[in-house]
Amino acid sequence: MGALGVSTDAAVTEPVRDALPLGTRATMLARCFVVQGTWSYEQMVGPGIAYAIEPALRLLPGGVGGRPYREALARHAQFFNCHPYFASMAVGALARMEIDGEPPAAITRFRQALCGPLGSVGDRLVWAAWLPACALLGLLAFGLGAGGAGAVAAFVISYNLGHVALRAWGLSEGWRRGRQVAAALGGPVLRDGAAHIGRAAAVLAGLALPLVVGRVLPGDAVEGALVLAAALPAGYVVARLHGRIHGWTAALTLLVTLLLVSLVVL
Amino acid sequence: MPSPEVLATLLAVGTALSLDSVTVGQGMLSRPLVGAVLAGWVCGALWPATVAGVFLEAIALETLPVGASRYPDWAPAGIVAGTIAATVTPFAPAFVLALVGGLVTGWVGGQSMVVLRHANGRRIARARESLDDGVPGTAGRLLALGIATDAVRGALVVAAGLALVPLSALVAARWTTDATTTVAFGAVSAMMVAGSATRQMFHGAARARVLFVAALAVGTLLAWGRWA
Helix, strand or coil: CCCCCCCCCCCCCHHHHHCCCHHHHHHHHHHHCCCCCCCECCCECHHHHHHHHHHHHCCCCCCCCCHHHHHHHHHHCCCECCCHHHHHHHHHHHHHHHHCCCCHHHHHHHHHHHHHHHHHHHHHHHHHHHHHHHHHHHHHHHHCCCCHHHHHHHHHHHHHHHHHHHHHHHHHHHHHHHHHCHHHHCCHHHHHHHHHHHHHHHHHHHHHHHHHHHHHCCCCHHHHHHHHHHHHHHHHHHHHCECCECHHHHHHHHHHHHHHHHHHHC | CCCHHHHHHHHHHHHHHHHHHCCCCCCCCCCHHHHHHHHHHHHCCHHHHHHHHHHHHHHHCCCCCCCCCCCCCHHHHHHHHHHHHHHCCCHHHHHHHHHHHHHHHHHHHHHHHHHHHHHHHHHHHHCHHHHHCCCCCHHHHHHHHHHHHHHHHHHHHHHHHHCHHHHHHHHHHCCCCCHHHHHHHHHHHHHHHHHHHHHHHCCCCCCHHHHHHHHHHHHHHHHHHHHC
């Protein structure tokens, strides 16, 4: 029996079941950074998952080109969709199941079941919370007087601390837990993290927006206040129209209107 | 107009940042703030490019790069906005034109991503038999081709966007709206989108609205202190 309590193939050595060789793990992690290299509407990250998991499959009986290797590689080249950062968790868990010799049908079912949770947790935690919070940190740094390099550093460094850590942790947790990986998704950070980060982002936004305006319109309090007084209600309207209009298209429409007025009317 | 050497550097940087949008890394080096600041540094005028990057980033706050959704490609947008802001004078019209140029380039980049994704789909369909047989190296080759195609796509979008720089210089020379109104209008347009994005962040985060209002009051007081 393997570490996860399922029957295993005797040809896979015990040390491999407990810990992936460091080189294999590092290669898998590196490959996770290009998991969307051939993203398509039909297969999404499927081929990317196959590419990322392939180093672990070399450990299967028969090695590269062996029947277990080829069958597993074919299995993982099918449709798969998840948040790109959480792909590493899927790669770790699926690699564990393959190495543990779980039945192909069970692996395929598990693979299909992973898509939803890994997508929704990632979208909520990363795209909707962590990304805007770190971007707002960059804007706040600018508003407080940092130059371009300082603002970029505040944004990119803070963001990637979370990003890289999440990918590395995901691979590790996926490998450690195998088919039990869903339990990791229920942990407090992933469960409540988005709400905490959302509150932090709200504070950062409240501080950053007026300070950015103040930095670009220095020496004119009335104008700065007017900009905020006009922008926030307009933002409320755009937010209410969400789904019918994108904010960036609304901004572009306003800016092009100013452009035309500046060139044609006056 | 930037020199050919500067344009070549901008093209190379823009292409590299474009890859980060989806295919390689996604470390948010593709965000407009990063692209604009790098463009300003390459062009030798960091401040105006940074301002353009900050406001374009405020607009980009609304965009979530979720899977199959369609969104602007912010990497070329940042490069083009930063280049316009850094090389066109005077600052006020250059600021607004940088935002316009960035948004238009971003839209073109977003459309090109859709084309790329369909091309990837066709390439995968052609390799289906090989993938289904588990032929070693097939997935790696598909990824390499996808990344190379994305690099070409990014380069083309950046090049097309940089063509807006001389056009922006012509428009700026004929600009009639006064500088203060122009900058204020650009700021309102960007902050409107940032405000909208902020409201969307409140979903699922209890007390976020209250925290935002309190922080907004503090931020306004701090800005007011600077103005006073």
